[in-house]
Amino acid sequence: MTHDRSLTGELARFAxxxxFALDPFQRDACAALEAGHGVLVCAPTGAGKTVVGEFAVHLALASGGKCFYTTPIKALSNQKFADLVERHGRESVGLLTGDQSVNPTAPVLVMTTEVLRNMLYASSDTLRALSYVVMDEVHYLADRFRGAVWEEVILHLPQEVRLVSLSATVSNAEEFGAWMETVRGDTAVVVDENRPVPLWQHVMVGRRLFDLFDTSSSEQKIIVDEDLVRYIRQRESADRMNNWGGPRGRGGGPRRDFRPLPRPEVLAQLDEEGLLPAITFIFSRAGCDGALAQCVRSRLDLGRQDELAEVDRIIERHTGDLPRGDLEVLGYWEWREALHRGLAAHHAGMLPAFRHTVEELFVRGLVRAVFATETLALGINMPARTVVLERLVKFNGESHAELTPGEYTQLTGRAGRRGIDVEGHAVVLWQPQVDASAVAGLASTRTYPLRSSFRPGYNMSINLIDRMGAAESRELLERSFAQFQADRSVVGLVRGIERNQGQLAKLRDQLGGAGGGVLEYIALRERIAQRERQLNQQRRADRRGAAADALVALQRGDVVAIPAGRRAGLAVILEPDATPGDPRPLVLTEDKWAGRISVADFPSPAEALGRMRLPRRVDHRTARARRDLASALRSTGIAAPGRGRRTGNRADAADDRELATLRRTLRAHPAHHRPDREQLCRVGERYSRLERETESMRQQVAATTNSLARTFDRIVGLLAERGYVADGEVTADGRRLARIYTESDLLVSECLRQGIWRGLGPAELAAVVSALVYESRQEVGLIGAAGPTQPIRRALNATLAVWTALRADEAAHRLAPTREPDPGFVGTVYLWARGDGLADALLAGGEQSSPLSAGDFVRWCRQVIDLLDQIHGTADDVELAATAAKAVRAIRRGVVAVDAA
Incomplete structure (x- = not known):
């Protein structure tokens, strides 16, 4: 290697x-770290940011201190642990991921960020002599579900600890760095936007591969390649001509049947162009599996005979401990056949052992084509020569939305392997709705802003109070990145207020000044408009109140008519809900949909049109039960009425005394009879509108300032009401809550305090607590009394009652509601924990008659294990704690125990 003589001290020894020689940004960041600064490094995927983290490890070992290396996910922690062990030896490096504890007293510890957060709250002895913390993938703090953990760590770490923050390229790195400086002290921000391997952008139209950009142009602006534009026009024109004389579409015009190039042919074309290995991103698990199946059915074979023995060795190492009887259920033989042909899928629905096998084979070049969901782009070190995007639209959980420039950059960032490829390639497959200029816009825009997702929750709040008291806790929240960003937005609002005030002064002059009568007249008009708005709001509130009361009054078996929307028609009440103000009864409609309805579905109060007999137990999650009930509902002979007029208490404007008085005063005002009244009123309307806008901005400023602290105060108020805090001190119940880390932390704590899970067997306890961690991929409601055993049904109902009461308290305190328990995994984990086979468990956990995937099964089992471990460590009831430990052992077997990383 070439030695850089300009380097000195520990950096020279490290280099x-x-x-390889250090890049300029690596050199700058490492030099700042050695000089005693914290550092924030923002650079593209594959640029070599982790070198800076490894230098922090080197400095810690050289000085006799400790370094913690944190990552967002266990797979990355395992990967980094292996890298550091290879460099520094097994005696110097340990691993803590929750599932595993390897050499926990080592001076270098690799861990997930949650583990470090929990250490800080517990004031763990392991923190002694800590001198450096590396936070890899720190941009995860924007993650909606887990992002708060990163900010908690940054805020809680002792000031003497040097923080090394490694982030993907973000467009507001300076803002993030400025915040880091305010909370961590001197922080060097090092930004590098140069990819170590240049990325070429392409569009594949049919079998032809075109450059996206015109690289021959000497102009600074980005120009789409003219050959690509011309060929697309020709292709579209030819398609129109070919289809004109063919079969007609449903509208009578020509049918536009576009058939994309089959995936095997796409891969064969890329192979011919020398662009493999490739990752094709498909935004659904089923799509990935379908693409792989399509390739396996074809004659495509990208494997090599001389590599098959090595492929089998790696497969055996990862999967050798899987129970032989489960291999058929897992589709092992088809998966292995695909790997032999150099093909694989990669997504969260796969068994972790399968997924990790694919990752290792791909990195070693033994698999040459992978179909993956976008989760692969987040963190796993699995680069390719080429990234293929079949579509530029993905489902975001609510609707199909176009990819953002940030998402496009994140996905295509996998293309180009440092030290292997001279250049990387991104290929978009053309379809008729793909606009080349839109692709160019995605590929050339570098906007990826980092937005904080930090919000105080119950566990966080109780830990803060326990460590530093309520007053200091509020101050800490006000130092968060979320509040920092909110306060910066206030600057723009204040400027807007000042600008509006100048315009208001000019308009006042046009209306005769502050002391003139016209402004008084304008104010009268505004008060009349405001009163009319109040009366309209009151009418709506009356209607909502009447609709809520009507829903509360409904009983099990009542038949109602949903008047409008997607669920319009008859529905039967399966489970009433008496929650005041916001009842959400569970219903089944005549169209076989089951779910919760609300006041929003009823512009006028619901009324029972009749009743129907229901079975004692209704499992609305099964397609057969829904079909039978819907058929019975339709056969009752009850008819949905036509739309009637709305009822409810009305606040009629014609009967309102205040409004009548205001209108009389307006007509008697001198300005009402001025000849230029209408002209003045138009100016006055602008004045009133601007005044309302300015007041709204003032309210935004007031709401934004100290917004997190106010949320914290509401949480403390609720916790005090429920006995978790008393006189500013954390109670015994509060200390238990402080050790429960789950999305439904307060609900778990309440269930433990009220003893509603006592007396359950291990499999039954696992089943009940699964409702607090599991989230169905499709919309379902809690099944109430449904469950495999009577104790499970009793405990589920009691858990639901606790949640209902908690939700009412949260509404009263204006807090976000705790997520509703979800029973979708109850039957699955019960069968598994009592010893049933994998096939039966997977079938029991399917939604809409589809079996649960092996990857989802293992993931949810591990989340249940995690919560059971917490119950084991926090429950006051000795018998319940012992049952939780037995439940953990019962679940941790077979595929759940294999490859637990």
Missing amino acids: ARLS
């Missing part, structure tokens, strides 16, 4: 052990 001398590397097999």
